[in-house]
Structure formats: structure tokens, C-alpha cells
Amino acid sequence: MATKKKEQNHAERLAQEQKAISVSQFFERNRHLLGFDNPIKALSTTIKELVDNSLDACQEINILPELTIQIKQKAEKKFIIIVEDNGPGIVKEQIPKVFAKLLYGSKFSKMRQSRGQQGIGVSASVLYGQLTTGKSSKITSKIDPKKPAHFYELHIDVNTNEPEIVQEKEIEWLNKDHGIKVEIELEGKYQRGRLSVDEYLKQTAISNPHANITYIPPDNKVVKYLRGTKELPKEPKEIQPHPYGVELGVLIRMMKASPSKTLLHFFTTSFSRISAKTAKEICDKANVPLNTKPHTINHQQADALFNSIAKTKIMAPPTNCLSPIGEDVLTKGLKKEINAEFYTAATRPPTVYRGMPFQIECAFAYGGDLKGDELMKIMRFANRVPLQYMQSACAIFKSSQQTAWKNYGLSQSKGALPTAPMVAMIHIASVWVPFTSESKEAIAHYPEIVKEIKLALQECGRKLAIYLRRKKKDAEVERKKSYIIKYIPHMGEALKELLELTDAQSKEIQVILKQQLEAPPEEPKVGTTVKTK
Amino acid sequence: MTAKKQVRTNKETIKVIDSSAKDVYTKILKKKSPEMIFPIRALSNVKYDPKKGFFELLGKYKTRALNVNTIKAFAQTLKMMGLSKNLLNVNDTATKREAYYVSKNWGDARFKEQPESDTVMDDVEAMFGINREQLGFIPEEKGGAVAGELVVIDKDPNTGAKLKIDCTKFGSGAYSVPTSVEHLGFETKAKFILAIETAGMFERLNKHGYWKKANCILISMGGVPTRACRRFIRRLADEKGIPVYAFCDGDMYAFFNIYRTLKVGSGNAAHLNEFFCVPQARFIGITPQDIVDYKLPTHPLKDVDIKRAKDALKNDPFVKQHKEWQKAIQQQVKSGQRAEQQALAKWGLNYVIDKYLPQKLKNDKTWLP
Numbered sequence: 001m002a003t004k005k006k007e008q009n010h011a012e013r014l015a016q017e018q019k020a021i022s023v024s025q026f027f028e029r030n031r032h033l034l035g036f037d038n039p040i041k042a043l044s045t046t047i048k049e050l051v052d053n054s055l056d057a058c059q060e061i062n063i064l065p066e067l068t069i070q071i072k073q074k075a076e077k078k079f080i081i082i083v084e085d086n087g088p089g090i091v092k093e094q095i096p097k098v099f100a101k102l103l104y105g106s107k108f109s110k111m112r113q114s115r116g117q118q119g120i121g122v123s124a125s126v127l128y129g130q131l132t133t134g135k136s137s138k139i140t141s142k143i144d145p146k147k148p149a150h151f152y153e154l155h156i157d158v159n160t161n162e163p164e165i166v167q168e169k170e171i172e173w174l175n176k177d178h179g180i181k182v183e184i185e186l187e188g189k190y191q192r193g194r195l196s197v198d199e200y201l202k203q204t205a206i207s208n209p210h211a212n213i214t215y216i217p218p219d220n221k222v223v224k225y226l227r228g229t230k231e232l233p234k235e236p237k238e239i240q241p242h243p244y245g246v247e248l249g250v251l252i253r254m255m256k257a258s259p260s261k262t263l264l265h266f267f268t269t270s271f272s273r274i275s276a277k278t279a280k281e282i283c284d285k286a287n288v289p290l291n292t293k294p295h296t297i298n299h300q301q302a303d304a305l306f307n308s309i310a311k312t313k314i315m316a317p318p319t320n321c322l323s324p325i326g327e328d329v330l331t332k333g334l335k336k337e338i339n340a341e342f343y344t345a346a347t348r349p350p351t352v353y354r355g356m357p358f359q360i361e362c363a364f365a366y367g368g369d370l371k372g373d374e375l376m377k378i379m380r381f382a383n384r385v386p387l388q389y390m391q392s393a394c395a396i397f398k399s400s401q402q403t404a405w406k407n408y409g410l411s412q413s414k415g416a417l418p419t420a421p422m423v424a425m426i427h428i429a430s431v432w433v434p435f436t437s438e439s440k441e442a443i444a445h446y447p448e449i450v451k452e453i454k455l456a457l458q459e460c461g462r463k464l465a466i467y468l469r470r471k472k473k474d475a476e477v478e479r480k481k482s483y484i485i486k487y488i489p490h491m492g493e494a495l496k497e498l499l500e501l502t503d504a505q506s507k508e509i510q511v512i513l514k515q516q517l518e519a520p521p522e523e524p525k526v527g528t529t530v531k532t533k
Numbered sequence: 534m535t536a537k538k539q540v541r542t543n544k545e546t547i548k549v550i551d552s553s554a555k556d557v558y559t560k561i562l563k564k565k566s567p568e569m570i571f572p573i574r575a576l577s578n579v580k581y582d583p584k585k586g587f588f589e590l591l592g593k594y595k596t597r598a599l600n601v602n603t604i605k606a607f608a609q610t611l612k613m614m615g616l617s618k619n620l621l622n623v624n625d626t627a628t629k630r631e632a633y634y635v636s637k638n639w640g641d642a643r644f645k646e647q648p649e650s651d652t653v654m655d656d657v658e659a660m661f662g663i664n665r666e667q668l669g670f671i672p673e674e675k676g677g678a679v680a681g682e683l684v685v686i687d688k689d690p691n692t693g694a695k696l697k698i699d700c701t702k703f704g705s706g707a708y709s710v711p712t713s714v715e716h717l718g719f720e721t722k723a724k725f726i727l728a729i730e731t732a733g734m735f736e737r738l739n740k741h742g743y744w745k746k747a748n749c750i751l752i753s754m755g756g757v758p759t760r761a762c763r764r765f766i767r768r769l770a771d772e773k774g775i776p777v778y779a780f781c782d783g784d785m786y787a788f789f790n791i792y793r794t795l796k797v798g799s800g801n802a803a804h805l806n807e808f809f810c811v812p813q814a815r816f817i818g819i820t821p822q823d824i825v826d827y828k829l830p831t832h833p834l835k836d837v838d839i840k841r842a843k844d845a846l847k848n849d850p851f852v853k854q855h856k857e858w859q860k861a862i863q864q865q866v867k868s869g870q871r872a873e874q875q876a877l878a879k880w881g882l883n884y885v886i887d888k889y890l891p892q893k894l895k896n897d898k899t900w901l902p
Contacts, residue, residue, distance in 0.1 A: 480601045487604045490642040494611035498554040498618060509561045516564060517601055 025158050027102060027124060031131075033438045034124045035389075042128055043071070043079060043188030044197045044388070049121030050083035050182055051201070052385050055208055056115045057087030057180070062232055065211040069201065071190060073218040078133060079188045084181040089143035092150045099126050099139055099182070100154040100163030113236040113322055113431050115385050125184055127156050132187035136166045140181040142173045149173035190218050195388050201225065202337055203379050203386035207325060207427065208233075209333040228336040233384075234323045239431065240272040242317035243282075245355025248306045255294040255302065263305075266294040273315040282308050319350030319357040322429045325384065330363040330425065338423055341367035342467045346459035353448040358430035360449070362456035364464055370421035376400075376410070378417070380443075381427040387441055394442035396426045399453035408461035409468040424460075426453060484517045541667055543621040549661050550614050557599075557611070569597045569610060571659045576800035581850035586812025587797045588850065590804055606653070608642045610660075613653050620669030628673050629654060629665075659804045664760070671712045677762035678707035678735060678753040681744030683769070686718035687711075700750070705740060707753070714765045721773050723750045725894075726766060728814065730754055730781035730791055734874050734885070743886050747894075758795050760802075763809045766795070770813055777811050778894070783819030783829075784871035785841040788858070789849065792816050797851050816901040817893045821865040824872045826899075827889065830879050831870035842866050855902050 027034060035045035047069060058065035065085060072080040090098055102123045126137045142149035153167035173181075192198055201215050205225035210232055213225040246254070260266035267279035274282075283290045285308035288301045297305070325333070327345040334343055345363035352358070370377075380387040380396045391397050405411075405418035412418040434444040443449065488510050496506040553569075560567035571594065572578065578593040599607050616635055620627055627635065633650040636643045644650040658665045665671075679685075683700040685708060697720075700708045711717075727749050729735045735753035738744070744751050750769070754762055770777050779795060781787035796814045798806025824831060834842075842862050845852045852858050865871065877885045893899055 483604060484601055486641045487608045490608035490639065491604070491611065494608060494615050495554060495558050497615045498551065498611065499558055501558075509558065512561055512564060513599075516561075516566070517599075517604065 027127065031124075031128060034121075035441070036124070036128050039077060039187055039189035040191050040195070041389070042132075042186060043081070043190060044195070044200055045121075046081055046125040046128070046184060046186060046188075047071075047083065047197050048200060048385070049125050050081070050184075051204060052115035053122055054083060054085035054087055054180070055204075055211065055384070058085060058211075059233055059235065061088045062235065063087070064227065064230060064232065065208070065213075067211060068214045068216070069197075070216040071197065071218050073190065074185070077187050077189060078185065079190065079218070080183060080185045082181065082183045084179060086177070086179040089141040089178045089180055091143060092141070095139055095141055095150065095152050096154055096163035096165055099123055099137065099152075100156045102127070102156075102161055113383055113429055115383050122182075123156065125186070126154065127158070129184040129186035130155060133185045135185040137185070138183040140171065140173060142176055142178050142180075145177040149176070198223070200386050200388055203381070203388075204384075206333040206337050206379070206425065207381045207384040207386065209329055209336060225337070228332045229329055231329060233325070236323040236431075237321040239318055239321040239357075240270060242273060242352075242355035242357075243267075243271050243309045243314055244352075245317075245432070246271075246309075248303065251306055251309075252297075252299070252302045255297050258294040260294050262291045263288065263294055263297075264290045272317050278312060278314060282312050285311060316352045317355060317357050319352075319359070321431055322350050322357055322359045324350075324359050324361050324429050325427055327361075327363075330361060330427070334363055334365045334423070334425060338365045339369040340365035340421075340423070342464070344460050344463040344467075346456050346463075348452055348456050348459070351448060351452060353434070353446040356430055356432045356434075358428055358433075358449065358452070360452040360456045361427040361429070362453075362460050363425045364460045365423045365425075366464060366467070367421050370423060372421040373419065374421075375417040376405075376420050376422045376424055379423060379425040381425065382433040382435070382440070382443060383429055384427070385440075387443075390436070390441035393436060395445045395450050396428075396443060396453055398445065399450050400424060400426070400457060402450075403454055403457045403461070405461065408465040409472075410464075422464075424457065426456065428453075481518070484514065488513050488517075541663065543624065546661075546663060546667055547618055547621050549663065550618050553661070554611065554614060561599075566598045566600065567607075568599070569607070569656075569660060570594050571597070571656055572804050574655065574659060574801050574803065576848055576850070579800050579803045579850055581797060581854050583854050587806045587810040588800060588803045589806060605642065606656075609636075609639075609644070609649075609653050610656055612636070612639055612642055613650075613657050617657065617668040617670070626666075626669050626671045628671055630673055632670055655802070658802075662804050664805050664808065666713050666760075672759065672761070674759050677710045677755060677758065677765065678732070679710060679750065679765075680707045680735075680739045681750035682721055682723040682748055683708075683750045684720040686720065688716065701744075707735075707739065707751075710752075710759075710761055710765045712761050714761055714768060717765070717768070719769050719772055721750065721769070721775070722748070723773075723775060724748045725775055726750045726752060726770060726777045727890075728752050728754055728758070728766060728777060728779045728795060728811075729874075730756070730779075730787055731874060734780070737882070738886065741883060741886055743890070746886070747890070754791065754795065757790050760805075760809045763795060763798075763811060766814075767808070767811045770811060777814040778817045778900075779814050780817055780874060780890075781819065782871070782873045783821060783824055783865075784834075784873075785838045785845070785862075785865075787819075788816075788862075789841065789845050789852075793849070793851050815897075817899070818889070819872055819874055819876075820899065820901055821861050821868065822899065823893075824865075824868070824870060827877065827880070829872040829876040831868075831872045831876070834866070834869050834871055838871065839866060857901050861901055 036042045051067060051069065054067055055065055063086060068084045070082040074080055099122055129135060129137055136153045136155045139152045139154065140149050148170045151169050151171045152165060155164040155166050157164050198217065201213060205213050209228035210230065212227045215223040254270055255266065258266050258270065260269065263283055264276060264279050267274045267282065268276060280290055282305060286304035288305060324347050327347050330345040331343045343365050347361045348359060350357050350359040378397060378400055380394060401415060401417055410418035410420045428443060434446060436442045436444050491513060492506040492510040495501060495509060557567040572590045573593045573595055578591045579588045580591045581588055597603050616632060629651055630647060632654065633644055633647040636650055654665055654670055657668065679700050680703055681700055685698040685700065687696045687698060689696055698708055729751060732753050732755055735751060738751055752766060766777055779792050781791050795811050798810040846859060846862060877889050
């Protein structure tokens with residue numbers, strides 16, 4: 001047919017234009033997806049990625065983090081960012097790939113709670129710096145006190161997504177046992193305020209009170225966030241994925257790649273919470289023999305298996321893989337950075353959304369230096385990382401708005417956050433935090449997550465309400481006392497004037513009145529009573 | 534019905550104040566909680582006996598015992614009593630606003646706003662059953678305007694010499710009722726007193742010499758009549774034995790805020806109504822029936838008017854006593870319309886003088902009690 005031939009011609013012509021674009025090229029065009037949409041954000045995203053990685057690295061080797069972050073301003077829009085840590089360092093061979101190859105990392109495939117997740121971050125910053133300044137990034141790594149450090153200058157080949165080594169040498173790094181120092185030059189803009197690097201580091205210090213953080217902003221006025229606890233976060237365990245959380249495509253890929261000889265073996269070893277009995281149940285329901293070789297499963301069978309998983313009752317995933325901050329440490333973190341009069345915290349028991357274990361924590365700081373005529377401030381954290389952007393799209397924000405704060409003694413306009421001198425810090429710990437986008441700014445509205453956030457807020461709210469009631473009562477007693485002292489002299493003076501009393505007589509009744517009114521025992525007669533005469 | 538002379542000498546008033554203060558003092562010395570007893574000032578504590586002709590207290594009292602919550606009010610009340618005593622001692626007066634400013638010397642016991650000081654003043658007044666003028670406090674507002682066949686006998690405030698004020702000689706102006714009227718005397722041959730709601734209507738009647746034509750005394754109340762205005766009309770009507778006719782708008786506010794207060798006093802100051810009321814007053818217009826009879830231009834009743842009407846039917850002891858008023862209210866609510874006295878101008882500016890008032894005065898069937 002003529003038309004068919006024509007189509008083929010089109011297709012052939014198009015095929016000549018079609019070629020694979022590299023990941024690097026893709027992100028060069030879509031850098032907003034990763035949080036590099038504007039110069040202000042680019043600066044903070046880069047620092048965020050580096051700091052998150054450093055904290056994760058220190059946690060892996062159970063060491064108290066010592067971080068130094070410096071922002072040097074080179075020109076109006078040119079900045080050099082230097083982040084140094086005391087983590088384990090990275091072995092020489094891995095350095096180019098970790099820093100100059102996108103989507104390379106160990107975290108993506110692991111079912112374990114960690115700050116970074118996709119392994120995009122650091123190399124994206126390197127790429128961004130390279131695109132905006134043409135400069136390569138400098139990385140120094142030391143893995144052993146007895147060995148020299150390695151210094152690299154790296155570039156990313158945007159066509160192949162492969163690292164290009166500009167310079168490589170061994171150097172002496174004095175007074176350092178191990179760690180990494182990363183230097184990236186980029187185009188950016190430095191700003192203070194709610195969305196600033198300053199605020200991000202302050203919040204990081206709150207959610208990581210075990211870290212010492214030194215911050216040198218462009219004006220060289222050094223800020224030191226000192227350690228508030230020596231308690232290291234519990235090392236999160238790695239778990240197998242839970243079947244409820246696996247999508248069909250992923251299931252097919254897992255089966256194709258599986259070395260297992262039977263589905264029984266595949267299910268029981270690749271997932272958590274699947275026993276031989278459960279595996280049999282799944283296969284029976286799907287009408288697929290239990291001894292089928294996983295990589296021979298066709299699409300139809302996979303679909304049947306996927307559906308039968310949903311229909312099979314499977315135990316919730318283990319939750320010991322989570323590492324919450326803990327009520328005590330949460331409070332310590334808030335206390336060290338916010339001067340308030342009342343602190344409280346609540347850590348909810350772990351639970352599950354879509355087969356992923358997660359846990360919500362919440363802490364309040366109330367009063368003190370905080371301003372009372374403003375809306376409550378929310379600090380959002382995901383796996384200890386502060387979330388600064390897209391607040392109103394986040395499940396944490398929505399849940400806070402929907403909480404009935406009036407029940408806890410705060411004033412709240414309809415559908416708004418309460419007006420109170422208060423900071424609410426909310427933390428979600430999960431092996432896989434469901435963000436609404438790759439730039440990791442807002443948490444998705446899973447009903448299970450929203451419910452848990454609300455419960456955590458309510459738990460803290462109840463404690464706050466008790467405090468506020470007691471405070472009000474104390475203030476009332478105080479007010480009454482001051483009231484008595486304030487007006488007794490006027491009683492004395494008025495009677496003195498009316499009845500021409502002596503000073504002594506006036507004093508006498510003032511003394512009596514003070515005794516009578518301050519003594520609480522017999523409840524004084526009700527202020528006004530109605531009676532008929 | 535004659536008005537009691539309710540004049541006390543300053544000495545007598547001081548005695549009342551002293552004994553009350555003494556009582557507080559002795560109670561404190563005996564380590565007992567001193568109390569102040571006030572009649573409750575509200576319509577719910579008011580009864581109306583048409584024979585007596587005014588709202589009087591039902592006898593509900595509230596007791597303010599001294600405790601932490603009442604100590605401020607207690608101290609302020611004593612201070613206010615002290616101020617009154619000082620004024621009476623030197624035979625001076627202070628306006629309500631001045632009293633409020635005096636309190637600014639009282640340190641923490643001072644009043645923040647004048648309504649607070651007015652309330653305490655009302656408390657003292659009610660507690661003693663003595664009107665505030667006798668306690669040395671005078672109101673800010675003027676009493677009302679008078680024109681017509683009347684000679685008021687007053688004294689020169691400086692020399693004490695007798696003054697005769699002829700109310701026919703004010704031309705296009707009028708005699709102004711003073712804040713205290715107890716000392717005034719009257720000479721008149723007028724046949725009646727016409728108490729008028731609005732200054733505008735008073736102007737028209739005065740300008741065209743209606744008082745000469747009808748041989749009467751015109752008094753402009755200017756809205757709700759002040760105590761002095763009520764007392765002036767009362768004394769004049771009692772002493773000269775002449776009737777009082779009220780000529781107001783045809784709406785709920787005129788019926789129950791203006792006319793009823795003129796006739797039987799207010800619910801808020803029932804402890805004093807005996808003196809500040811004009812029981813012989815009659816309402817000649819504008820009645821709801823007038824609106825129909827004279828085909829007056831109207832405005833629709835507002836929600837507040839309807840609420841006011843329902844409230845009057847349910848709670849006002851005066852309305853409960855008078856079937857005619859109940860009917861009138863129901864008629865007005867049903868029609869949903871109200872009319873102002875100046876609406877008569879529809880038939881010509883002097884229609885009110887030439888037709889309306891003569892017709893109404895002739896036919897007492899068209900009045901309301």
C-alpha cells in the first residue's frame with residue numbers, strides 16, 4: 001500500500017534524527033528538576049547535597065561529624081563552595097565516578113534510610129558548576145592517616161556521562177586522619193532569609209545535634225553550630241523490599257535479573273516478609289507453578305503474580321531499619337538553636353505506607369524569643385534533611401493546617417496555621433521518602449503519612465496544652481496577687497479621704513485587707529449574686 | 534398626680550455617702566467582707582403600674598462583695614463617692630466627662646475610657662437612690678429647646694436675683710432647658726405642651742408661630758429626651774395641670790426609645806424614674822393608623838425594627854399593659870412600613886400646622902396611651 005510505504009519513509013527519515021541522549025545532556029536541559037532552577041537555589045542545592053553526603057558518610061563509620069562549609073564570593077554572581085568533612089573518604093578509583101557521573105552511587109538500590117537517595121545530587125552540582133562557569137571541580141580525599149591524600153580536578157563529558165580527569169595528584173593533607181574536601185565553582189546568588197543556606201544549616205544543626213558545623217558565609221563572619229549531644233544516630237539497617245511496595249515493572253526487572261532457580265527461592269530471598277507458605281499462596285493464586293524459573297516468566301504471568309501479591313495478606317515490613325532522631329535528641333536540637341520557654345517532642349511508632357516503613361517525629365518549641373503575632377513556623381525534615389522549598393505542597397504543611405490547634409490552646413483562623421510563638425519541627429524517617437518531585441522538596445500526600453503526622457502533632461499538642469493551661473493558671477494567680485497589691489492602697493486612700501481617717505487607721509485597713517484577700521482558704525463570695533430584697 | 538420634690542440638701546447627701554463608707558470601714562476592721570448592694574438596672578427588673586405611671590424597680594439586687602475580682606471596682610466606687618463628697622462640700626459640680634478626667638489622678642484605679650466612669654457613677658447613683666445631679670455630677674448633653682406661652686423663673690447664678698424668662702421672646706431661637714431644673718418656677722396660660730421628636734419639626738412649628746395659634750408650649754426633645762428635659766416637662770405639667778402630647782416619627786425607635794422613656798422612664802435608671810418621667814404624656818402621632826389615614830410616604834421596616842417590635846411585645850412591661858400599643862405594633866409589623874413626621878410635607882409644608890395637628894388634637898380616639 002502506498003500509505004504504508006510513505007510511513008516507512010517517514011520512519012526512516014526520523015530514525016536518522018533519533019539518537020540516545022545522555023543523562024548528562026538530559027539534565028543539562030532540565031536542571032530545574034534537580035533544584036537548579038535559579039541562582040539562589042543552585043547555591044543552596046549544591047551545599048545541601050554536599051552536606052547531606054558528608055553526614056551520611058560520617059554515620060556509616062559511626063563518627064561524630066565535623067563539617068566546615070565555606071562560601072567564597074569571587075564575582076557578583078560567581079561563588080566557590082567548599083565543603084569539608086571527617087568522613088571515611090573515598091577510594092581513589094571511585095572518586096571520578098562518584099563526582100562526575102550522574103546516577104552513580106550506592107544508595108539508589110539500597111532499601112535503607114539515608115539522607116541522599118538517588119545519587120544524582122553531587123555530580124549534578126559538579127555539572128551545574130561546569131555549565132555555568134566552565135570550571136572543573138576539585139576533590140581531595142584521604143582514607144588513611146598514614147597515607148597521602150588524593151587530589152582530583154574533574155569534568156563531566158556531557159555526551160557520554162563519563163568523568164574526565166583534568167588533573168590528578170597525591171598531596172599531603174596535614175592534621176587530617178580521613179575525610180573529603182569538595183570545591184565547586186558555580187554561578188549563584190547568596191541571600192539571607194527563610195530559604196537561605198544559613199537557615200538550611202541552622203535546621204541541619206537542629207536535626208543533627210551530634211554534628212559540629214562551622215559555617216563561613218561570604219562576609220567571613222564565622223558561625224559555629226556546636227554539638228549538643230554525643231549520641232550518634234542509630235545506624236539504619238538495610239532491608240529487602242516489601243512486596244506491597246514493588247511496581248509491576250520493577251517486579252519484572254527483578255525476575256529477569258534473578259539468579260534464582262525457582263519462584264519460591266526468588267520470592268523468599270528477594271523480598272522481606274515472604275515465607276515459603278506465602279510464596280506458595282502467591283503463586284497458587286496467580287496459577288503459576290512455584291518451581292518456574294523467574295527469568296522465564298512472561299508478561300502475562302508477571303501481571304498475574306503482581307495482582308496476586310496485592311490479594312495476599314503479607315506481614316508488614318520490619319521497621320527496625322529506621323533510625324528516628326528520638327524525642328530526647330529532638331528536644332536537645334531545638335534547645336540548642338532556639339531560645340524558647342517550652343519544648344516537647346513525640347516519636348510515633350513506625351508504620352508502613354505502600355509497603356515502605358516510615359516513622360514520624362515531631363517537636364515543638366514555644367514562647368521565649370519566638371514572636372507571638374506570627375503564624376507558627378514549620379520546619380520540615382526528611383531523613384534529617386531540612387526541606388525548605390515548596391512548603392505549601394507538602395503533606396507536612398497540609399497536615400499542620402488541618403490540625404485543630406484550638407484544642408491545644410492556640411488561636412487559629414480557618415484553614416490556616418495557628419498564630420503562636422511556636423516552631424513545629426516534623427521529621428519523617430523512611431527507607432524511601434515519597435517526594436513529589438526529584439528535587440526532593442515536598443512530601444507526597446499518602447493518607448498513612450498524613451494520618452501519622454497529625455497524630456504526632458496532636459501528641460505534642462496535648463503536652464503543649466497542659467503547659468499552656470498551667471501557665472495561664474500561674475499567670476492568673478500572679479495577676480490576682482498584683483491586683484490586690486495594686487488596688488488595696490486605693491481602698492485605704494479612698495476611705496481615708498471619705499472618713500477623714502489618720503494615716504495609721506488607713507494603714508491598718510490596708511494590712512487587714514491584704515491578709516483577708518490573699519488568704520485563699522474560704523472561697524470568697526461570688527462577685528455578683530442576684531437576690532430579691 | 535404631683536411630682537414629689539426630691540431635693541436633698543448637700544449635707545443630707547453627704548450623710549448618706551458617709552454612712553455607706555463607714556459601713557465598709559467597720560466591716561473591714563471586723564475582718565468581714567464589705568458589700569455594696571445595687572438594684573439591677575435592666576428591663577427585666579422593672580415593673581409598670583399604669584396607676585403609678587412609671588417604671589419602678591422590681592426589687593432584684595446584686596451584691597458586690599469585696600474580693601480579688603471586685604477590688605478594682607470597689608476602690609473606684611469609693612473614690613467616686615469621695616469625689617462626690619468633695620464637690621458637695623464646696624457646692625460645685627462636675628460633668629461626667631470631667632469626673633472621668635479627675636480619675637486620671639487616681640493612679641492604677643483610674644478609668645481608661647469614659648463609659649467605665651459612667652458605669653461607676655450609675656452604680657453610686659443606684660446604690661443611694663439619689664440622682665447624679667444631687668451627687669454633684671451633671672450630664673454633658675443639653676436638656677431640650679422650649680418656645681411658646683411660658684415664662685420660666687430662674688435665678689441669676691452670680692447675684693441670685695430673680696430672672697423671668699419669657700419663652701415667646703426668642704424669635705426664631707428657643708429657650709434651652711438647663712441641666713438642673715429643680716429650682717425653676719413657671720408662669721403660663723398655655724393649654725398644652727407639645728413634645729416634638731425632631732429639631733426640624735420644632736423649627737417649622739416655631740417659625741410659623743404654631744404655639745400662638747394653638748396657645749401651647751413647644752418642646753424639642755431632640756431624640757431620646759434627657760433626664761433634665763423629662764423633669765422639666767414633668768414639673769411644668771404637674772404644677773400647671775396641663776396635658777402633654779408627644780409628636781414623634783412613626784417607627785419603633787420613636788415609640789419605645791423616645792416616647793416610652795418620656796412617659797415611664799428608662800429600664801436602665803428605674804431607680805430614678807419616679808422623678809424623670811411624664812406619666813400624663815399621650816402619643817398623638819405619627820401612629821401606624823396615621824400612615825394609612827394620611828397616605829404617608831413610607832420606608833420599609835429594617836430587621837432591627839422588627840426585632841425591636843418583637844422584643845417590646847415580649848419583654849416590655851409598658852407594652853404588656855397597653856392593648857392599644859400591642860395592636861399598633863402588630864399593625865406596623867404587618868404593613869412592614871414606617872413613616873417620619875416630616876413625611877406630612879407630602880401634602881404641603883404647612884399641612885402639619887393647618888390640618889394634621891388640629892385634626893389630631895380634636896380626636897383623642899386617634900391617640901395612643
